[in-house]
Amino acid sequence: MVLPVVKYGDPVLRRKGARIEAITPEITSFIADMFDTMKAARGVGLASQQVGRAIQLTVIDVRGITDRPSKLWLQGTPADVESFMPLVLINPVVTASGPRVSGPEGCLSFPEIFGDVERHDEVEVTALNERGETFSFKAAGLLARAVQHEVDHLNGLLFIDRMNAETRRDVQPEIDELQGETRARLAKLARK
Secondary structure (H helix, E strand, C coil): CCCCCCCCCCHHHHCCCECCCCCCHHHHHHHHHHHHHHHHCCCCEEEHHHHCCCECEEEECCCCCCCCCEEEEECCEEECHHHHCCEEEEEEEEEEEEEEEEEEEEECCEEEEEEEEEEEEEEEEEEECCCCCEEEEEEEEHHHHHHHHHHHHHCCCCHHHHCCHHHHHHHHHHHHHHHHHHHHHHHHHHHC
């Protein structure tokens, strides 16, 4: 089922997600809904906060993206990114490394707003998968960027928080407009 994507201005985007203690049938169904939502929105990642739930769960799928390549290592050995996707990260722990590089980012919660964000080029990740099994990997390129972007969401941080002052200034009018529209919609819903 495709869920509505929460837009900037909704307070849930600033909430740190609660740890998931058990993989219940409800969580499994929610994961499927998140993948449906991400695919329908043509995104490469989606955090639970973006569909209104502040828990430590994100989904990622970078298959088919060739203009911004990804690299993957499993147990220190290079691995095929395409066969590792789609990816479910529950309660992820991320250690960023490598040089910081600037690259373009967007966000499904910020439609049509894009800007360069500086992030580490590599990450090491340990998380639970959709079966509750612990797994680890190292990633670089777009996959590393997507992991950092989505894990920021799980901690109440947004890509606009990572923009440099000049980039943020350039997109601030669109951010303010989106926030105003979202707050007006939420206020109208609260009055019903």
